[in-house]
Amino acid sequence: KAGVTQTPRYLIKTRGQQVTLSCSPISGHRSVSWYQQTPGQGLQFLFEYFSETQRNKGNFPGRFSGRQFSNSRSEMNVSTLELGDSALYLCASSLAVRLAGDSYEQYFGPGTRLTVT
Amino acid sequence: LAKTTQPISMDSYEGQEVNITCSHNNIATNDYITWYQQFPSQGPRFIIQGYKTKVTNEVASLFIPADRKSSTLSLPRVSLSDTAVYYCLVGEESLDSSYKLIFGSGTRLLVRP
Numbered sequence: 710k711a712g713v714t715q716t717p718r719y720l721i722k723t724r725g726q727q728v729t730l731s732c733s734p735i736s737g738h739r740s741v742s743w744y745q746q747t748p749g750q751g752l753q754f755l756f757e758y759f760s761e762t763q764r765n766k767g768n769f770p771g772r773f774s775g776r777q778f779s780n781s782r783s784e785m786n787v788s789t790l791e792l793g794d795s796a797l798y799l800c801a802s803s804l805a806v807r808l809a810g811d812s813y814e815q816y817f818g819p820g821t822r823l824t825v826t
Numbered sequence: 827l828a829k830t831t832q833p834i835s836m837d838s839y840e841g842q843e844v845n846i847t848c849s850h851n852n853i854a855t856n857d858y859i860t861w862y863q864q865f866p867s868q869g870p871r872f873i874i875q876g877y878k879t880k881v882t883n884e885v886a887s888l889f890i891p892a893d894r895k896s897s898t899l900s901l902p903r904v905s906l907s908d909t910a911v912y913y914c915l916v917g918e919e920s921l922d923s924s925y926k927l928i929f930g931s932g933t934r935l936l937v938r939p
Contacts, residue, residue: 814875
């Protein structure tokens with residue numbers, strides 16, 4: 710079956726603009742997580758959505774937001790872009806949301822490379 | 827706050843066994859430890875996951891001591907195609923019972939002929 714897809718793959722924006730990234734999970738997966746990857750900070754967890762509700766959240770400012778639709782597809786929005794937001798944004802899907810003591814496997818998409826100038 | 831530490835890089839030769847250790851000094855009591863592999867321009871790929879002792883699958887083994895403050899990914903007989911960055915991932919439970927997933931800084935493995 711098809712893997713996790715992310716669109717667009719590459720994006721160039723100007724400081725101060727806003728951007729929306731899209732993620733389509735594997736069919737049947739109901740949880741979508743977003744990560745930011747930069748050379749300096751590595752992989753950092755942004756948030757996780759399950760059944761259209763944000764269930765877990767990392768330590769990012771409110772400029773970073775997301776949502777999930779009834780078909781499990783998810784979007785991530787970054788407002789008032791800063792140069793430091795340049796990164797690879799990864800989406801991962803899984804069958805269920807991460808809860809204490811759960812064993813579950815996440816499948817990652819190829820990412821969206823965002824460059825802020 | 828959970829802090830995960832990995833060696834920055836490792837070198838090996840084809841056919842050798844490679845062991846990569848991750849220290850996670852504040853892992854949540856009942857959380858699993860997961861390892862991922864990442865190639866350039868790709869998203870991370872799941873390798874193995876475990877809670878305690880030893881787990882083995884077709885590509886790797888994972889050793890977790892009793893105190894669970896570290897884990898070791900073991901890759902038997904590596905090949906050139908195993909050259910990649912390897913990440914450990916653990917969860918930290920917050921006061922509001924939500925989870926924050928913490929990736930290690932990654933270990934860049936170079937396999938030489």
